Amino acid sequence: MFLKIEKLIPLFTLIFISCASSSLTKDSKSKYPKASKKADEVLQMMSNAERTTFYIDSKKIATGKNVKALINENPHTIVADPEGYRPKETYIQPPYLEESPVRFTFMVEDKVSRDSMIAENSAAGERKEEDSQSSDQSSAEGEPVRGKIENNRTAAPVIDAQVPRTAMDRPDDIAVVLGNRNYENPDVPNVDYAARDARTTKKYLVRTLGFQKENVIYVENADAAAMKRIFGTTSDPRGQLYDWVKPGDSDVFVYYSGHGAPNPETETPYLVPVNSNPNYLSQNGYPVDQLYENLSQVPAESVTVVMEACFSGVSEEGAVVQDISPAVLSVENPVMAMENGLAFTAGTAEQVSTWYNEKKHGLFTYYFLKGLRGAADANEDQAVTAEEMGSYLGEKVPYRAQRMHSRKQTPQVVGQVEGRVLVQYDESVPSQN
Structure with missing residues (x-):
C-alpha cells in the first residue's frame, strides 16, 4: 500500500x-x-x-x-x-x-513461516471454543497470568503466545493501532519491532480489554496521508477516529510504535510517517501537539494514549534527524488537560526508546503488555489500574534499560490516573502470587 x-x-x-x-x-x-x-x-x-x-x-x-x-x-x-x-x-x-x-x-x-501459519490457524480454530483449563496458572516467566489463556503452541515470547481472554465487553469503544516499521527514506533507520508491537497490542485490545475487532483502526507503516485521515488535520479534526466514536459512550485507546523526532528548527515533537523526510517535518510529519489537540475534540468518554516512541531524534539504529537538540514535550497539551485524558509514553523527550531484542519487542511495550497480563496488579484485586501500571513500568523499564545498555529510560504517565482501571479480570480468578 x-x-x-x-x-x-x-x-x-x-x-x-x-x-x-x-x-x-x-x-x-x-x-x-x-x-x-x-x-x-x-x-x-x-x-x-x-x-x-x-x-x-x-x-x-x-x-x-x-x-x-x-x-x-x-x-x-x-x-x-x-x-x-x-x-x-x-x-x-x-x-x-x-x-x-x-x-x-x-x-x-511480512512472510509467515509454515510453522507459524500452522500455529496461527490452530489458534484461530481454538478461539471458537472456550479454553477448558483453569486460569489459575503461572506464565513461563514465573509471573501471574490473569484470565483464560489461548492455547497458541509457538515459540514466541510469552506475551505473544499467551494472551489472556477476559469477560470485558466494550462494544462502543474505539482503538487506533499504528506500527511504523519500514521507513522509505534510506537515511531513516527502520524500527525493527514496531509491527510486532502493533500486532500484539491489537490482540490484547480485542482478547483482554474487550474491544470489538471491527472497532480497531489498524495500520502498519502509516504514511502522512493515513495519519491525517485517521486523526484529522489542523483545520479539520474530524478524521476517521472522530467519525467512529459514539459521542459520550465511546472510550478511545490510541497506540503508536515508530519514530518520533523534533522539528530541526522549532524543536517541537512530531510523529514520523514512513514516507516523510525528517528534515522537513513541518511539511510531512504529524505534530504531537496536533494529535493531542485533535484527540481533545473527539467526543469520547475518555482517551488513553500509549506511545512507543522517543522524540530525541535518535533511535536504537542511529540518528533519525542529524544535528538537532532533543524536543521538549509539553505536559500542557490538550489531552493532558482533558478531564479523562491519560498518556503512557516510553520515556522523557531526551531519551532513546530501547528495544528488548531477546523478546522481539520495544522494551516499554513489552512491559506494558506484561502489565496488562496481570504482572502490574500489585494489590492482587484482579484489576490493573493506571496507577499500578505506572508504578510497574517505572520499576521494570529503567532497570532493564540500564542493565542491557547502561542507558536511562524513564516511562512517563501523565493525565487522569486516579480511579482509571485499564483491565478487569473475572472476580473468580484467585490471587496467583
Whole structure:
C-alpha cells in the first residue's frame, strides 16, 4: 500500500492516458465482481505478491495481483491476504477514482513461516471454543497470568503466545493501532519491532480489554496521508477516529510504535510517517501537539494514549534527524488537560526508546503488555489500574534499560490516573502470587 512517489507517477500517467481515451460502459463494468448490490464505482486493488486474495468489508472478491471490483460510495475496509504472508488492511473513503489503485506492498519480513501459519490457524480454530483449563496458572516467566489463556503452541515470547481472554465487553469503544516499521527514506533507520508491537497490542485490545475487532483502526507503516485521515488535520479534526466514536459512550485507546523526532528548527515533537523526510517535518510529519489537540475534540468518554516512541531524534539504529537538540514535550497539551485524558509514553523527550531484542519487542511495550497480563496488579484485586501500571513500568523499564545498555529510560504517565482501571479480570480468578 505504501509506495514511493516516483513509482506511482508513471503508473498513474499510464492509467490516466488509458482512461482518457475511452470510458467504461455499463456493459464493461458488469464483468467486475460486486462488493454490494448497488455497487457501481470501479475500484482497482493491486499487490506485489502472487496469489493475493482481496476482501472488501469482509466479503471475498477475487484472487490475483491486480483486481478490479465494483463498490458503492460508502467508506470501505480493504484487506489483502497473499499466500504465505500476513494480511494487511486499509480503510478508504470516497471519492473513488479508477486511476488511483489501492496498493499493497509485502516485504520479506511480512512472510509467515509454515510453522507459524500452522500455529496461527490452530489458534484461530481454538478461539471458537472456550479454553477448558483453569486460569489459575503461572506464565513461563514465573509471573501471574490473569484470565483464560489461548492455547497458541509457538515459540514466541510469552506475551505473544499467551494472551489472556477476559469477560470485558466494550462494544462502543474505539482503538487506533499504528506500527511504523519500514521507513522509505534510506537515511531513516527502520524500527525493527514496531509491527510486532502493533500486532500484539491489537490482540490484547480485542482478547483482554474487550474491544470489538471491527472497532480497531489498524495500520502498519502509516504514511502522512493515513495519519491525517485517521486523526484529522489542523483545520479539520474530524478524521476517521472522530467519525467512529459514539459521542459520550465511546472510550478511545490510541497506540503508536515508530519514530518520533523534533522539528530541526522549532524543536517541537512530531510523529514520523514512513514516507516523510525528517528534515522537513513541518511539511510531512504529524505534530504531537496536533494529535493531542485533535484527540481533545473527539467526543469520547475518555482517551488513553500509549506511545512507543522517543522524540530525541535518535533511535536504537542511529540518528533519525542529524544535528538537532532533543524536543521538549509539553505536559500542557490538550489531552493532558482533558478531564479523562491519560498518556503512557516510553520515556522523557531526551531519551532513546530501547528495544528488548531477546523478546522481539520495544522494551516499554513489552512491559506494558506484561502489565496488562496481570504482572502490574500489585494489590492482587484482579484489576490493573493506571496507577499500578505506572508504578510497574517505572520499576521494570529503567532497570532493564540500564542493565542491557547502561542507558536511562524513564516511562512517563501523565493525565487522569486516579480511579482509571485499564483491565478487569473475572472476580473468580484467585490471587496467583
